[in-house]
Amino acid sequence: MEHDVRPLSMLSDLAEITPGLLPSVIYRQLHAEIVAGVLPSGQPLRQEELARRFNVSRVPLREALTRLEAEGLIEQRPRRGYAVAELDASAIVDVFELRMVIEQHAGAVAARARNQTDIAAVGELLDRMHRLDATRADYAQQWTSLNYQFHQRIIASSHRRTLVRVANNLRDSVEPYVNIEVSMTRSFESSEVEHRQIFEAFKAGDADGLAELSRRHVESTSRRLLQVLRERALKPRM
Known part of the structure; x- marks a missing residue:
């Protein structure tokens, strides 16, 4: 799912949407805002x-929120309603360990x-990422959005629906934290080298090579993120 966080009124005219599709439209908008960090962790909904x-x-709103809760992006708190989910460092480690296994496969x-x-x-x-103007505010x-799409598109190329769904759900649950890591460490150059290696293995159909590169890429992202959290000595925030 691409990170499109424009106001919903710019995405579509709700008055013209079939009522049965409203939950999906609302879900997609809130999903994009959570993953992009527009709605931060702990934010009441x-x-x-x-x-x-x-x-x-x-009615359609509850359907959208129920779907987001099932995916772990939001949580329902007693007497306080829904809020964007918060992950502590141990939960982040758990997710990244699962991601290494799933994305390697x-x-x-x-x-x-x-x-x-x-x-x-x-x-x-990959070319769009390379052509980005690094001087832009x-x-x-833009880079994190394309990075998300790059990895998502590779996983989608497995053409395995369940595998894609599980991998994307795991990625989405920590993507806001990854965005923070990228903005703080400015790890664009090292990631670009890894992305090029990943693409070459993908293009060549090198299953063993791509599996190992995917695992190492997730591992390096996890290592940088956890280092950021340790240095800041702060509770992780989306």
């Missing part, structure tokens, strides 16, 4: 305010299953 914002009844499957359309799409995302935001 008051149903009355959200209903006014989206100009909808509580997904890389191997994707290398064997990818087609020319997949290769072209992943290559285009929103460079980090």
Whole structure:
């Protein structure tokens, strides 16, 4: 899912949307805002305010919130309602350990299953990252969005629906923290080298190579993020 965090009114006209599709539209918007860090960890999600914002009844809103809760992106607190989920350092470690296993496997499957359309799409995302203007104020935001899409598109090239869903859910749960790590460490150059190696293995159909590169990439991201958290000695925040 691409990080499109424009106001919902710019994404679509709710009045023209079939009522049955409203929960999905609201879900996608809130999902994008949580993953991009627009809605930070611990942020209350008051149903009355959200209903006014989206100009909808509580019914489609509750459906969207229930879906986000099932994916672990939000949590329901006793007597306080919904809020964006918070992860402590140990939970982040757990997620990254799972990601290393899942994305290593997904890389191997994707290398064997990818087609020319997949290769072209992943290559285009890599080129777009390389062409970004590093002097722009929103460079980090653009880079992290393309980084997310790059890895998501490789996993999608496995053409395994369940594998894609599990991998994306794990990635989404820590993506806001990864965005913080990137903005603080400015690890663009080292990541670009890793991305190029990943793409070359993907393009060549090197299942073992892509599996190992994917595992190492997740591991290095985890290591940088945990170092940032230790140095700041702060509770992780989205």
